Amino acid sequence: MAGSIRRHWKRWLIAAVAAVAVLCTAGPYIYINYVQDKPPAALSLDDPPGSDSSGSSSGSREDVAGAWRVGSGSQAGYRVDEVLFGQNVTAVGRTEKVTGELEIEGNRAVSGSFTVDLASVKSDSDQRDGQFRGRIMNTERYPEATFELTEPIDFGSAPAVGERVSAKATGELTVHGETNSVSFELDAQRTADGFRVNGSIPVTFADYGIEAPDFGGITVEDEGNIEFLLAFNRA
The missing domain is CATH 1.20.5 (Single alpha-helices involved in coiled-coils or other helix-helix interfaces)
Structure with a gap:
């Protein structure tokens, strides 16, 4: 028995x-x-413009010179691949707390920068956000990420309203207290009363003194991207 x-x-x-x-x-x-839920698609000029980018147009191809500032309808954040308990996932975090400015002379952007409030970046996971603000990015000490142009961007010609142009941007990216030179492709589109700029900046975490997270069944790739969609209005 x-x-x-x-x-x-x-x-x-x-x-x-x-x-x-x-x-x-x-x-x-x-x-x-x-x-x-599936991760949101990458930021794109196909996304609907914000409230400051609507209305009728009286602008011509030649009236883009001058000072511009980042306005409402702008977004920025990160996109990085994770392995969650053996499953591949894509983590995306974003914020609308983005500031910046741009100076255009003729058909060239001669200076400009934008700054992202990292402490306000949110994903679909409170746990991930806590790790992002704490042990990963230490946003209490390094609350912002900043990109600043170091070379003019030549768009070739001023686009008409609704038209898109592409160009290469070169500048300095500062994240986690470290600054590195970066180059990447961006797209711009004229709107009724301004324009929008979209791009993705590749980031290798080690270059910025960031340790790729590896804890609790979660590992993160050594590289990711900073995505942005900026709506510019007259300064």
Whole structure:
């Protein structure tokens, strides 16, 4: 009788361990692929313009020279690939707290910068946001990320309203107290009373003294991107 009980207990224990193993592997897969919302698409000029970018147009191709500032409808944030309990996911965090300015002479942007309030960046996970603001980015000490042009951007010609142009931007990116030179492609579009600029800046975390997180079943790639969509209005 005792032997039979022990055999039943062993079979139950093995079944329980197997069930836990299945849940540990299948649970994250089910959550990530069927429960969790898909990450938002990359910021794009196809996104609807903000309220400051609407209205009728009286502008011509030649009236873009002068001083501009980042206005409402602007966004910036990060996009990085994670491995969550063996499942590949894309983490995205964003904020609308973005400031900046731009000076245009002729068809060239001769100076400009924008600054992102990192402490206000939010994703779909409070736990991720806490790690981002704390051990990863230390936003209490380094609350902002800043990009500043170091070379003029030549757009070739002033686009008409609704028209898009592309160009290469070169400047200095400061994140986590470290500054590095970066170059990347960006797109710009004239709007009724200004223009919008969209781009993505590749970031290698080690270049900025940031340790790629690896904790609690979550690992993060060594590289990510800073995405931005800036709406400019007359300063």
